Amino acid sequence: MSYVSALYHLVFTTYLREPVINNDYRRRLYAIIASEIKSLKSKALIINGVQDHIHILLSLHQTVALSELVRHIKSKSSIWAKSSGFFPLFRGWEKEYGAFALSHTHKEAVYDYIRSQQQHHSIYTLDDEYNCLLRKAGLSLYTPKE
Secondary structure, eight states, X not given: OOOOOOEEEEEEEBGGGOOOOOTTTXXXXXXXXXXXXXXXXXXXXXXXXXXXXXXEEEEOOTTXXXXXXXXXXXXXXXXXXXXXXXXXXXXXXXXXXXXXXXXXXXXXXXXXXXXXXXXXXTXXXXXXXXXXHHHHTTOOOOOOOO
């Protein structure tokens, strides 16, 4: 038997970072995303976000490519969000995303971080947050498109 621990912190934004994910129905969107993750034999541990982006802590099944999972959940959730009527201004997700691998020892801290997104974004901007995540992962910093 193979033993694989593949925990990821995913972050992706709405198209053009538009603030279109309203508070009233975002839990329904998160449930759709969690269901799609489950359909790929993986597990969403927590999903949360604000009006222009979401965070997902997930355990990726060993037979599933991360890029395939992201493509799948963004596609399926975009179709649902557009057709549901709950997010009338939603035009889709940005093509790019952030995926940060983490060890089991960091799982609870990342879980708590994702759970507190509303409070976090009352202080920090999306760009500040994203650049902090990129810096911690040793990646190039994000520069907004002009």
